[in-house]
Amino acid sequence: MLHIYCPHCQELREEEEFHCSGEAHIARPLDPDNCTDAEWGEYIFFRKNPRGIQHEMWYHTTGCRKFFNVTRDTQTYEIKEVYKIGEQPKVVAEG
């Protein structure tokens, strides 16, 4: 059971209150109409799915209803940091 710090509520809360919405930092292409099918497929379906450090988005469903980012080790499940949407992670995977 993950214990997640919500950067908006500013405290640790239980996993039940949140919903993970997948890999973070996947920006919607600015000009979708000029994307190829492959580029569009990449945007909607293809994921890094790393074993190790991953940046992902969480939604504080029952709390403040804000999305935010989490850097988590998908192997140990350790949460390394949380940061707001629009910010960049400090902890990143090597290589």
Add this chain to the structure above:
Amino acid sequence: MSQKNRLQSGGRVDRSKALTFTYNGRQYKGYQGDSVASALLANGVDIVARSFKYSRPRGIVAAGAEEPNAVLQLGATEATQVPNVRATQQELYNGLVCSATNGWPSVESDWMGMMGKLGGKMMPPGFYYKTFMFPQSMWPTYEKFIRQAAGLGRAPKERDQDEYDIMNQHCDLMVVGAGPAGLMAALTAARSGARVIIADEQSEFGGHLLSSRERIEGKPAADWVAGIVAELAKMPEVTMLPRSVVNGYHDHNFLTINENRTDYMSDKAPEGQVRQRMHRVRAHWVVLATGAHERPLVFGNNDVPGCMVASAVSTYINRYGVVPGNKLVLMTTNDNAYQTALDWADAGREVVAVVDTRSNPQGERVEAVRKRGIKVLTGSGVIDVQGKKRVSGVSVAGLDAKGEKVTGNVQHLSCDTVASSGGWSPVVHLSCHAGVRPVWSDEAIGFVPGPSVQNQLIAGGISGTYALDKVLAEGAKAGQEAAAKLGLQAAEVALPNVRKVSEGKPMALYHIPHTKPTSRAPKQFVDYQNDVTAAGIELATREGFESIEHVKRYTAMGFGTDQGKLGNINGMAITAAVLGKSIPETGTTVFRPNYTPIAFGAIAGRNCGPLFEPKRFTAMHKWHVENGAEWEDVGQWKRPWYYPKQGETMQQALDRECLATRESVGILDASTLGKIDIQGKDAREFLGRVYTNAWAKLAVGKCRYGLMCGEDGMVFDDGVTSCLGENHFVMTTTSGGAAHVMEWLELYHQTEWPEMEVYFTSVTDHWATMTISGPNSRKLLSELCDDIDLDKDSFKFMDWREGTVAGVPARVFRISFTGELSYEINVQANYGLHVWEKLFEHGAKYNLTPYGTETMHILRAEKGFIIAGQDTDGSMTPIDLGMSWCVSNNKPFSYIGKRGMAREDCVRDHRKQMVGLKTKDPKVVLPEGAQAVADTKQPIPMDLLGHVSSSYWSATLNRSIALGFIKGGHDRMGETVYYPLADGRVIEAEICSPIFLDPKGERQNV
């Protein structure tokens, strides 16, 4: 039978409180404070089970959670049956009823045992993979027999009447185990001001000290325990949970504890009490002080009743005042177990010999035993046990220095009890639950917890520390360390005084060799519950199952209800020995929750039956109940499905509801629709981005239907959104999709377009929504509303107005899902029932008829309107649905779904497209889900053209109607397709427009 093995005095049982219990149909006596196991032993009951594979008689071997054999069926009544209760963990209470789970006709004389003897030889590990294959058709029969033989206890046949619950806890420090280490840790942290929870599975705190004869501060250890417990009990920030198994230790220091609140005193929880409670604990720090389990040694016929773990024997004597036999042979690899010989002798019974595998044992306890005149056979081992239903003697042989070979002569000793000790295995289980592998310690001759990423400390037996003074010191240190990490000023706690006992070096030995090779020696059991023997493990490795995980899975070692607490390390050692590897190289299997088994009911808590999931009600719910609605579950909502009148079939009710609506006026409770209030200057632009159609020109006072797609261009929701003000809209969503749509809007706003000035707030529950529909709806509304001009040219189709209905301020939307003149009245939900009832008061003369979801579906299908989730399944674009009118290609912003719909596969020909379907025989209603083919003669698998998504009897049209999908359907109007049914019938249908009624839409525009 008398309690022939009960001592006159001593132990923690209360001899003034005699209890009666029933085992295998016979009555026995025990005392308050007994476990079922101690009471059975007191009464001289030897056999408590038959082994699973060979059906050999089995007795009690241990005294705690690690017991593999004494697994009983408990329960005095049918509803209170509990399968597989460990006799060593169940406290005795008056009237307790239990029985052995295997053995036919009884465990005492078991016929299967005969089979076991005959067939046993043919049942090496994995034998079932090698046989029962021929003939193929016989497997189900073989399987039936296998299944009947398998399994221990049985499930109850009547429902559990007890209550269970779950409580969420938070603490600074969770201490698992209340032995000396845990108590010291808890005390130290608590004195430092920490919020502490301490739990122990046993009935009393104290751990090993409850069965030990050691002294602390010059007093019996139990007195010291009582003092600490009393101090902890006074501290408000300490929660003490005895009889509470910490069954799982999960990520981020989340633990679950199963607190047994009543089943130590009765079958069924006393009225008003909760039988078991699960605590879900989030701890900042955790101290694991779970102690160690003693390992028995593996030797020939070591499963004959009377073979026990040495410390268990001591526990029965010291804690329960029960000596489980008369003549003891003790085999040990270490000094510590000599205490058992002393305890046995002190109980006034004969110690035949101590058999020590070491050649030259010399510690303090060894000397004490020698001094008592007890024979000590050194450099020796018990290689075989005689006796069938109880030990009658042992064969002892000299061993080589490593304990690998029998060297000396074999001598026979007669005895009725064999206690063995191969050293101790730290209880590392919880430390492994979150994915950490334990590491081998040569010093402890056992696995200790591996390094954890969690805030976890360990103390005492779990770290391989057994000397009491060190255990206490480690406990205190862990408590202090936790306090310091928590930012508290760690309290200094004086370490209690205990006498140190000097001990000789233990020997690392697990498996006692026999004069014969293991494959031919008498069976040497490693895992009793699954009948795994040393020979079986050797065979498995010989066959190539070399990884310890393969050994586990091939032999079933550690698969039982005890999860190999007693046998695993021995099995790993034997595997290592055969492979010529070290134990750490061989490794362990994975310990996982639960530490000991937990009742499903306890895990489920209150979330069963009526509370399994919320039932969501609208403001008019009471009226629906009173008016006989049948219900449809829509998400968590309870929605009226239809309202049958006395004696009506469902179809009759639907026909009546449909006709009433089409001919006069019907009413639907539409409150469950999701509603989102949207405000901000960019609200309109935002709508344009999340809907597929255009919103730029929707004027204040107007409503518009919209489709929502994912980035893949597939429709996932729809609804009407109305412009309340230039910067103000209210969006409706499907009942089931409301939460998802809300999150969807927030997702795009917060992560993609945060610069847009728009806010969303759910108002689903705030508005009660009732739709009156039918040619008389205007008349009806006009009777209750005089401040809206209802004139058709003033309040047009797809307009909304604010006004007062039945005295209540309302927003009235002239939208229609039925194709009739309709008004959707929205009022603040506290007034919903009032307005609803007023409508009925006035509606009687128009035969105002309530209709439910089913009639709504029929009426909309007559109009060809889709239901998202029924007619869509995530694979349809708006174009597939024939709704290109709802897709705008001139919006400047590439809205969500636009690019997705343009992908190669989404624009190809012959996609499945939504059409109407008319059966050739109008009386026949197509079943929903039926699949169309062009030709019924084709071989299977057939070319399927598409399915029927909605299908009804239309009373209005006096025929059946259906919506469905057909490959390339939009270009196939008028063609015939065939629907083969399960019973061989084929329904013929013609592809047609999905709009069956009033294609020009005149009825809603009146």
Add this chain to the structure above:
Amino acid sequence: MSEATAPEKEVTNVAVMNQLPSGDIRAESPLHHAELDKLAARNPRAGGVILRELKLLGHLTLRGSQDNQSFMDGCAAVFGIALPTKPLTSVEKGSVSIRWMSPDEWLVVVPGDQAFEIERSLRAAIEGHFQVVNGSGGQTLIELSGPNAVDVLKKSTVLDLHPSQFPVGKVAGSVFAKATAVVRRSGEDTWELVVRRSFADYIWLWLQDASREYGLVVKA
């Protein structure tokens, strides 16, 4: 009513509406099926948990940016007290209580008949981007008190309710059994739950069940 809203629309481009009837029309709170009044009349007086519905209050959801000075000032002016900006806190002034819900969202609870007036005042007072939504029909307030109230809450929510973590005045939205609630500690042993209308019946059943072992007293 229509006339009343007309000028507002022009100012704010938003439809504002007094949703309360003027006449004597019975209102049913979300918990009306539970018939708490009847229960209160025949309930035992003693018990570890005391439940009371604070019904038919005005609930306003307020959304706006803390950077919008006009919004912050306008709110302060209308409520007579500033919006709490510290996460998870609440403020109270007279009959108005304001709960922090999110950095840009507050729940304001006011006497039922004041919601409309307050909404109007806010719209008049504030410039720039913000949202006020009257959600009074969509939720209700349940007050739990008594020595075991906290135990019942521990069975229902995953929040840490220890006084050091959840002092008087703290507010948190969380799961509540299988529904959700906004929990606020209004006194040492007193708690307020804001629950959604459609879930109210479930929560009532849950509270009855979970508090049985302590004894539940219903207060009118």
Add this chain to the structure above:
Amino acid sequence: MQRYSGFGLLKHSLSYHENWQRVWRNPTPKKKYDVIIIGAGGHGLATAYYLAKEHGITNVAVLEKGHLGGGNICRNTTIVRSNYLWDESAALYEHSMKLWEGLSQELNYNQMFSQRGVYHTCHTLGDLRTNERLVYANRLQGVDNEMVYADQLQKEIPALDCSKDARYPVLGASVQRRGGNARHDAVAWGYARAADALGVDLIQNCEVVDMEINDGKITGVKTKQYGVIKADRVGCVTAGNSGVMAKMAGFKLPVESHPLQALVSEPIKPFLDTVVMSNHVHGYMSQSDKGDLVIGAGIDGWVGYGQRGSYGIIEHTIQAIVELFPLTSRVRMNRQWGGIVDACPDASPILSETPVKNLFFNCGWGTGGFKGTPGSGNVFAHTLAHGKAHPLAEPFSINRFNTGALIDEHGAAGVAH
């Protein structure tokens, strides 16, 4: 290969079981193979077996980073069925089902494949509609499937609570009577033994850490223990680890790896004689030959490679089971565990060529690939042998995520299984 039979057991028992042969060799890898298969899970082993048996390609190595059969094959709830919705999947899973029927005999290893029936209970009208649609489609696709409604269902499964006052009453169920379970380990071991006997090298404790790719073509793999091993063709069949493997090859997959948990009760006497799954209340259960109730539910919503998930899922699952089978309230849960499942957005697998020539991926089976093991291996062996997709595999190419030709099986896949 030493043949197994009851008679053999008897014979061996006379020699104290001292003469059983190894089930597989423990070879050191050669420098080069015709085909390398990465991952000795069920699918990888089956692929190797069919390559050797049906295509005569025996210069094959299966490289496994741990012990063979230690991935999802050893941790799944063993449900086998073929009643999927879309033609493409029904064809693939039914191909598999046919291979299951007779697999024990073919491999001379008892798979304990037991066609005890798989029920999908329906609790809402929507559920009924979904399942009825499946049944209609399946019958025309050549897949057996039928509906039973509440009264009949109660008779067929006495322990299931079909009463009307349940929170979500059981309205009916679809049942595939040919569906059932098999013994998970027997599948891995049976294929491994048969493949080994045909000359395939099973290399355990051999982790692939990189791919050797030249000019867009794979020429070998780099292993942690044995360095580079060359191959003409490489098939990657690594289930939960596929994303990591794709990264080695320089591309991404439309796959995310999630924990999927399961649990067992203590063994009890026969209680449930079939497989029951409920998408609506979210749980499924069967009873194994050993007597334990085998239970599972949905995935954890986040990526996780830890072979464990959150307790909340276990709670929710057990609630569902007690709701469906109230008599389990006093039955006790013995053990829980997790696997890493590689879930595709459309809940269908990938059996595909990749951007790298001669490198093929078989993955994305997510929560439901056990049942597909024989079919997947069979079709993938064909793909590897011919260097291009087997006709049954064609629709399952990675490219469908670009074109949009998804095979959305969420409805039929439901909870996880």
